[in-house]
Amino acid sequence: MPTFLDIPFAAPDGEVLKADLYLPDSVDAPPPVILFLHGGGWRFGDRKLAPDLQRYFASQGFAMASIDYRLSTVAPFPAAVEDVKTGIRWLRSVADQYGVDASQLGIWGSSAGAHLGALAALSGSERFAGDAYAEYSSDVQALVDGYGPTDFLRQDEFRDPDGKPSDDPESIQLPAGKRSTDPDSLESLFIGAPILEVPDQVAQANPISHIRPQNTPFLILHGLSDTAVPWQQSEMLYNALAQAGCNAELVLIEGLGHGFFNRNDLDERGPFHLQYRNTQKPDEVLHQRGCIFPMVAEFFSKTLTAKARLI
Template sequence: MSERYEVRVLTDLEFASPNGKSLLLDLYLPIGAEGPVPVIVWLHGGGWRIGDRKLGPDLKVRFAERGYAMASIEYRLSSEAIFPAQIYDVKAAIRWLRSVANEYGLDSKHIGLWGSSAGGHLAALAGTTGSGRLEDLELGNWESLSDVQAVVDGYGPTDFLQMEEYSNSTAASSDDLESVRFNSVQRHTDPDSPESQLLGAPIQTVPHLVREANPITYIDENVPPFLILHGLSDTAVPVHQSELLYRALIENGNEAALCLIEGLGHAFFNKNDLDELPLQVTLRKAEAGEPEQIESSKKRIFELVESFFRKHLFEN
């Protein structure tokens, strides 16, 4: 689809207020698009402890001007509340968006999640748990569902207890907005690692919480389609984390694709110039009941993401 829309941006919309803290989102709406329009929820990165809804790509371009409503949301950081507060907030935002669908011209039956790093973890977790699990209905709009129809997980952690063993300490560090604010030599098992801070204790001391936070724990044969992307030079989150999730999804008969990208480090979705040149990728994908396909080629990454959402939010 080549049509481009002007975009109206509605900022500072409150979708929940846990313990009196106002949680806000910004909504990007394509002007003149034949409604209702599908929604993509952007979940920022930052190790669950830094960042806000302004951290990420230009959501007018990615992808409001292509006919999607884009919602960039806040969630409570680990310094404010430990897990599972973050996934509660994500699901509260999804329910709120469904509750206001008629007001803003949104297609409540076609909502996708797109997350970066910690946001990728939360997108995967929301996608695999669906409605009713890891959910705090007291945050509002309890009559609306929090299931989604498509998930894009950008380099999100999956199983915290397997991160240190597979850490990529030899790759060149990234210069992106998220990585420069982390101590790249920090061990994932340290008490002050992002994963330990999220759970409120060193991860090796709370395996039950690690399991609860692991998207794979909840996978059955009814998970929405997933596109998982990871840079092969990522020093913050091991590529193995995305491989674990991909294998679990396809082994349970779900549609999933894993895109491994040469030369990219962590948090590449924050780079608006990412698609200036196509990049070498290995794309593995499988659909229910079909054998896995493996393809090596050059692709533009944002284009790949948009085509995935188009298939599952517009065409399905």
């Protein structure tokens, strides 16, 4: 399977950002691209904090990419979302070089990466644009949001004080008992100021503030046992997308906490009990059982116009 690692794609303010690419072995046309955005509270992690991108989903005919973005230790908001949009445009600039179809590009985000992906998808091409590869579009054709924050100022009202964090590679590094409104919370460090003191700036960092009628379909997944980002954050995003007439699916998963996309063996513990909602049928809540990674693959298969087929 063709793999290209440690590719420098940008250096904002001298901070070198790198990308990894994983391409399918045999396709009969350029494959669509899925860009994975890692979690880590905007504070830690890099492009390697990801599931096995060869298995999920280069082996199924997608070109997979994972990129760095500036952490809050380096630069506050909006640096990280600018880097995400730069990464999208870079992928389009090298599409011919790597033989991929970056006109069909989806984002798959985990936690903070889901927040950045949603913000990039919803904010339009003019906001948080950055400077590099300006001749290319930063639009995306599909987005999978895994347990991302939606409204920083409303996270604490849903927190379970008795909840215990899961032991995945993301959650284990999140400070226990921390509230989003604390002056040194991950959200405040990301913004660059205590979030209660800069509500206008926080609003600009909230994906929910940028929702408008648009064509990017969303698949939103959240574990009902998440103690890092309450599941109500995903429900709020879904409801706001539905109200704007957007195409969105919400899947709430019993028994899962935070960071489950980092577990390559996730579905070996399934199938899971799911609560499923779709804006196309707003009055229905389906209760069913299913596995997580196949659901993500199916979503991208139906939303990215794949000209490529495995041969």
